[in-house]
Amino acid sequence: MDLNLQITDMAGSRPEHSTVIVNFVAAVRKQLMNSACYVFSDNIQYRFHTDEGEDKIVIPDASINCRMKARRGSTFIDAPRFVMEVLSESTEKYDRGEKKELYRQQEVDEYWIVDWRKKQIEIYTLDYDEKQEPQYYLWETITEKNKENLKIVHFPNLKITFDELFAEVDIEYW
Numbered sequence: 001m002d003l004n005l006q007i008t009d010m011a012g013s014r015p016e017h018s019t020v021i022v023n024f025v026a027a028v029r030k031q032l033m034n035s036a037c038y039v040f041s042d043n044i045q046y047r048f049h050t051d052e053g054e055d056k057i058v059i060p061d062a063s064i065n066c067r068m069k070a071r072r073g074s075t076f077i078d079a080p081r082f083v084m085e086v087l088s089e090s091t092e093k094y095d096r097g098e099k100k101e102l103y104r105q106q107e108v109d110e111y112w113i114v115d116w117r118k119k120q121i122e123i124y125t126l127d128y129d130e131k132q133e134p135q136y137y138l139w140e141t142i143t144e145k146n147k148e149n150l151k152i153v154h155f156p157n158l159k160i161t162f163d164e165l166f167a168e169v170d171i172e173y174w
Contacts, residue, residue, distance in 0.1 A: 037066040079106035
């Protein structure tokens, strides 16, 4: 079985990167209790079959998955409904390029790209073009100026604020 794995250097990931992930998971986890969906941090992998016929494994920074039985061992074989990637210098190109394209092919409903350095969230939602091909469309870019607009579009009952997501990212000892 050829999985065509891609090694991405994660060395040097900053504590702020992990803080944003932990903040998201902590805020969403309690809200999903006793539901069919679960939120996961960056220790869960997904195996996808690409449009090019390759098998790829990805590990999102955070995901919301509602198909818990669609897995083989510790690897999910069906796409989550939500994925968040927190940018770092070593992964930004991959997160904005190949990973985003893979999530689009797998029809992940919502994709967040979070830049902790700029305190900015790009929210992409999946829709279909005139050829019925899945496409990501930028729903909104959230910053300090419009932070009240932050929401998880495909999970409208889940709440997380801008301040919760970026809590403790500015601590001086970083």
